[in-house]
Amino acid sequence: xxxxxxxxxxxxxxxxxxxxxxxxxxxxxxxxxxxxxxxxxxxxxxxxxxxxxxxxxxxxxxxxxxxxxxxxxxxxxxxxxxxxxxxxxxxxxxxxxxxxxxxxxxxxxxxxxxxxxxxxxxxxxxxxxxxxxxxxxxxxxxxxxxxxxxxxxxxxxxxxxxxxxxxxxxxxxxxxxxxxxxxxxxxxxxxxxxxxxxxxxxxxxxxxxxxxxxxxxxxxxxxxxxxxxxxxxxxxxxxxxxxxxxxxxxxxxxxxxxxxxxxxxxxxxxxxxxxxxxxxxxxxxxxxxxxxxxxxxxxxxxxxxxxxxxxxxxxxxxxxxxxxxxxxxxxxxxxxxxxxxxxxxxxxxxxxxxxxxxxxxxxxxxxxxxxxxxxxxxxxxxxxxxxxxxxxxxxxxxxxxxxxxxxxxxxxxxxxxxxxxxxxxxxxxxxxxxxxxxxxxxxxxxxxxxxxxxxxxxxxxxxxxxxxxxxxxxxxxxxxxxxxxxxxxxxxxxxxxxxxxxxxxxxxxxxxxxxxxxxxxxxxxxxxxxxxxxxxxxxxxxxxxxxxxxxxxxxxxxxxxxxxxxxxxxxxxxxxxxxxxxxxxxxxxxxxxxxxxxxxxxxxxxxxxxxxxxxxxxxxxxxxxxxxxxxxxxxxxxxxxxxxxxxxxxxxxxxxxxxxxxxxxxxxxxxxxxxxxxxxxxxxxxxxxxxxxxxxxxxxxxxxxxxxxxxxxxxxxxxxxxxxxxxxxxxxxxxxxxxxxxxxxxxxxxxxxxxxxxxxxxxxxxxxxxxxxxxxxxxxxxxxxxxxxxxxxxxxxxxxxxx
RNA sequence: GCCGAAGUGGCGGAAUGGUAGACGCAAGGGACUUAAAAUCCCUCGGAGGCGACUCCGUGCGGGUUCGAGUCCCGCCUUCGGCACCA
Numbered sequence: 001x002x003x004x005x006x007x008x009x010x011x012x013x014x015x016x017x018x019x020x021x022x023x024x025x026x027x028x029x030x031x032x033x034x035x036x037x038x039x040x041x042x043x044x045x046x047x048x049x050x051x052x053x054x055x056x057x058x059x060x061x062x063x064x065x066x067x068x069x070x071x072x073x074x075x076x077x078x079x080x081x082x083x084x085x086x087x088x089x090x091x092x093x094x095x096x097x098x099x100x101x102x103x104x105x106x107x108x109x110x111x112x113x114x115x116x117x118x119x120x121x122x123x124x125x126x127x128x129x130x131x132x133x134x135x136x137x138x139x140x141x142x143x144x145x146x147x148x149x150x151x152x153x154x155x156x157x158x159x160x161x162x163x164x165x166x167x168x169x170x171x172x173x174x175x176x177x178x179x180x181x182x183x184x185x186x187x188x189x190x191x192x193x194x195x196x197x198x199x200x201x202x203x204x205x206x207x208x209x210x211x212x213x214x215x216x217x218x219x220x221x222x223x224x225x226x227x228x229x230x231x232x233x234x235x236x237x238x239x240x241x242x243x244x245x246x247x248x249x250x251x252x253x254x255x256x257x258x259x260x261x262x263x264x265x266x267x268x269x270x271x272x273x274x275x276x277x278x279x280x281x282x283x284x285x286x287x288x289x290x291x292x293x294x295x296x297x298x299x300x301x302x303x304x305x306x307x308x309x310x311x312x313x314x315x316x317x318x319x320x321x322x323x324x325x326x327x328x329x330x331x332x333x334x335x336x337x338x339x340x341x342x343x344x345x346x347x348x349x350x351x352x353x354x355x356x357x358x359x360x361x362x363x364x365x366x367x368x369x370x371x372x373x374x375x376x377x378x379x380x381x382x383x384x385x386x387x388x389x390x391x392x393x394x395x396x397x398x399x400x401x402x403x404x405x406x407x408x409x410x411x412x413x414x415x416x417x418x419x420x421x422x423x424x425x426x427x428x429x430x431x432x433x434x435x436x437x438x439x440x441x442x443x444x445x446x447x448x449x450x451x452x453x454x455x456x457x458x459x460x461x462x463x464x465x466x467x468x469x470x471x472x473x474x475x476x477x478x479x480x481x482x483x484x485x486x487x488x489x490x491x492x493x494x495x496x497x498x499x500x501x502x503x504x505x506x507x508x509x510x511x512x513x514x515x516x517x518x519x520x521x522x523x524x525x526x527x528x529x530x531x532x533x534x535x536x537x538x539x540x541x542x543x544x545x546x547x548x549x550x551x552x553x554x555x556x557x558x559x560x561x562x563x564x565x566x567x568x569x570x571x572x573x574x575x576x577x578x579x580x581x582x583x584x585x586x587x588x589x590x591x592x593x594x595x596x597x598x599x600x601x602x603x604x605x606x607x608x609x610x611x612x613x614x615x616x617x618x619x620x621x622x623x624x625x626x627x628x629x630x631x632x633x634x635x636x637x638x639x640x641x642x643x644x645x646x647x648x649x650x651x652x653x654x655x656x657x658x659x660x661x662x663x664x665x666x667x668x669x670x671x672x673x674x675x676x677x678x679x680x681x682x683x684x685x686x687x688x689x690x691x692x693x694x695x696x697x698x699x700x701x702x703x704x705x706x707x708x709x710x711x712x713x714x715x716x717x718x719x720x721x722x723x724x725x726x727x728x729x730x731x732x733x734x735x736x737x738x739x740x741x742x743x744x745x746x747x748x749x750x751x752x753x754x755x756x757x758x759x760x761x762x763x764x765x766x767x768x769x770x771x772x773x774x775x776x777x778x779x780x781x782x783x784x785x786x787x788x789x790x791x792x793x794x795x796x797x798x799x800x801x802x803x
Numbered sequence: 804g805c806c807g808a809a810g811u812g813g814c815g816g817a818a819u820g821g822u823a824g825a826c827g828c829a830a831g832g833g834a835c836u837u838a839a840a841a842u843c844c845c846u847c848g849g850a851g852g853c854g855a856c857u858c859c860g861u862g863c864g865g866g867u868u869c870g871a872g873u874c875c876c877g878c879c880u881u882c883g884g885c886a887c888c889a
Contacts, residue, residue: 172884172885173884173885173886213807213808214807214808214883214884217806217807217884218806218807218883218884218885220806221805221806221807221884221885221886222884222885224885224888226888226889228889243889244888244889245889246888246889247889258889301887325887326887327887327889328887328889329887329888329889331888332888332889333888333889334889336889337889338889339889340889344889345804345887346887346889347889349887415888415889416888417885417886417888537883537884540884541884541885611815611826611827612815612816613815613816614815614816616808617808617809617816618882618883619815619816620814620815622814622815622828624814624815624827624828624829625814625815625827625828625829626828627827627828628826628827628828629827631827631842632826632827634841634842638842674815674816674817674826674827675816675817675818675825675826677826677827678816678817678825678826678827679825679826680826681825681826681827682825682826685826688843745822746822747821747822748822749821749822749869749870751869751870752868752869752870753870754822756822757822789869790869791821791869791870793821796821797821797822797870798821799821799869799870800869801869
């Protein structure tokens with residue numbers, strides 16, 4: 001065998017596969033379909049990252065395997081190319097974002113091709129292509145027409161550094177997703193998508209999906225459904241203060257009320273409020289606190305009592321004070337709470353600080369209200385609560401809700417943590433929002449025939465300090481005719497967020513060039529839904545929620561034939577630097593895939609990222625360990641040297657081969673890529689130890705390894721005289737009959753401790769096994785002992801209980 | 804605070820309740836070589852013993868079981884997610 005030269009053979013096979021068009025997905029093919037999806041990359045200036053390789057290679061392996069298994073496979077690639085980093089980079093280097101994007105895409109294409117991924121390149125999509133975003137805009141119009149896109153003047157997350165409004169999903173932990181600076185609350189007139197209306201559908205839709213449990217749980221927590229009741233507390237100046245509570249059982253323990261600083265009750269009662277100046281000062285201070293400060297100050301509750309207005313407990317008729325307190329959020333529930341300091345830790349802290357009464361209404365084993373609130377809802381019974389007295393908490397909640405509904409004081413209510421999706425960005429490099437403002441007609445959607453509403457070319461597209469979109473300066477674009485009345489009108493100048501284009505790209509792959517629909521319904525029916533989607537955990541409460549929402553909406557309006565877009569979702573662990581830290585330029589621990597391919601070849605790199613560890617867990621890169629994979633590939637490369645069909649039939653080999661087929665096949669399906677590769681290494685070690693391998697055994701190994709290391713396996717396959725490409729062959733099957741060997745080694749335990757191993761025929765009975773042990777090498781262990789009991793698990797283990 | 808995952812050699816990591824440490828790296832020894840690289844062979848959790856062997860060992864403390872890394876109870880630690888969510 002000549003020397004292993006990855007550079008040559010990788011280019012060669014990539015060319016051959018492409019010429020043969022082996023990876024093109026065929027619409028309506030008779031074969032069963034498989035749609036494998038990876039999260040399409042953001043084509044950043046930094047180029048492909050080894051993290052991408054780990055994320056993509058799993059679906060690459062599965063896709064190649066599926067083709068051999070006889071599936072018609074759709075494994076596409078595209079570019080999520082709108083967004084701030086490109087725009088920022090373009091500004092820094094003084095180029096147009098379009099140009100930067102095209103350059104970056106070119107780099108990504110060449111890098112991905114070098115890795116040898118079996119994408120169907122004909123179906124590439126680019127979110128910044130007008131032919132693509134025509135349909136992004138179309139979806140927006142459908143949302144708008146059904147009242148699911150609306151404008152609202154309210155407090156929203158805002159990043160002062162990026163000068164942009166952020167959704168809740170983009171500001172998790174109170175910091176900007178992009179730049180990490182703290183997010184502030186800013187009052188703005190903002191576009192929202194009513195994702196909250198889909199909260200139940202998104203939650204209930206999770207059932208039956210094959211998502212990793214942690215993916216499901218994170219989504220459930222993010223959506224955060226809680227069951228409770230809205231209760232009206234009459235206000236002394238008239239009207240009522242409505243609160244949301246999950247603890248209706250504790251209404252008898254209410255000693256004060258709190259409202260969020262933004263709560264309208266203040267304006268409504270301005271005349272009656274005696275300390276307005278104080279309250280205004282408090283509100284102003286609260287407004288200036290950012291999320292970060294609010295979290296830091298969690299323990300330090302503050303508030304101001306509203307003098308002159310009180311609430312009345314609808315059950316006891318007692319008057320309770322109302323406070324403005326910033327631990328109450330306008331964005332959740334009704335922006336007002338009933339405070340039960342005895343049984344809520346936050347209310348407790350507040351009551352302690354402002355010397356408010358604490359009334360215990362639940363009696364539990366270890367209540368010590370001197371130190372903390374008693375919040376256990378599973379233990380404890382009601383006291384001081386009239387008709388609830390003596391009931392366990394859970395029953396009391398149900399009974400109270402029934403009671404207040406009957407009395408007309410309140411109603412049961414479900415609340416969600418998830419907020420509506422803030423949808424517009426004051427930036428240039430995004431999809432224009434297809435809405436026109438007409439003095440006469442108000443907000444008017446651009447007519448669908450006019451789509452795509454193209455992003456105008458701009459020389460100056462820097463974000464402005466006034467918070468206005470750069471597009472607002474393009475007067476001949478902004479000024480337009482009202483699609484409804486034909487009068488003078490102005491265009492919406494904000495653009496959509498980065499997440500828009502990625503919320504439906506998996507649909508476009510199915511029919512990427514369709515100009516009449518986002519995709520042909522028949523093709524959607526054929527290919528959809530995605531069978532297996534792999535991506536990062538960081539997208540679980542971002543992209544994955546958004547895209548499920550859009551797909552579900554499109555399903556509801558009949559544009560898509562399936563309610564849930566992804567049948568199965570897995571997630572790769574982060575690839576860390578060799579120092580165990582997240583790879584980053586500043587730490588200098590970034591591994592460049594190009595350099596790895598130059599040094600070891602793509603097959604070795606691919607093998608290594610799959611072998612590095614548990615696929616779902618973070619793993620540190622190791623320059624040493626990759627050498628192990630290089631050695632393995634080279635050992636495989638040299639196998640033809642010991643290929644020998646004359647060496648004879650070996651039952652042991654056959655069993656090993658079939659065990660390997662079974663293990664590798666199953667492990668690939670379960671993302672156990674590391675153990676699959678280990679099983680192949682074990683086989684190769686065994687074969688070298690025996691000194692020979694048959695041609696058919698080698699062919700089997702090559703096929704099993706092909707999804708991971710396709711180039712080298714094709715080359716060897718050709719070198720041993722095969723005319724058919726592995727890419728065009730079929731996946732090996734194992735035969736259970738070959739898995740079992742005639743003789744098995746049974747571990748022998750005495751009182752649960754391992755003493756040795758006995759070799760017996762596979763079919764041996766317990767008596768035969770016991771005899772073999774008592775008369776064999778291990779018999780000295782039994783001298784002077786009596787065997788009381790024998791536990792024999794056939795073929796597995798035997799344990800003697802002796803005295 | 805709440806939710807989730809995990810703690811196994813020097814390292815990455817394997818183990819449907821059934822021989823703990825597969826596979827790989829690193830390390831040590833040897834073969835080949837003028838030498839190096841590459842390759843091949845051996846050793847490789849700890850302690851003891853010349854030795855066949857013995858004892859200890861999967862974060863800690865209990866328990867269930869013939870048998871526990873795996874199951875149960877109680878802790879500790881780390882990581883990830885959410886977070887004044889009422």
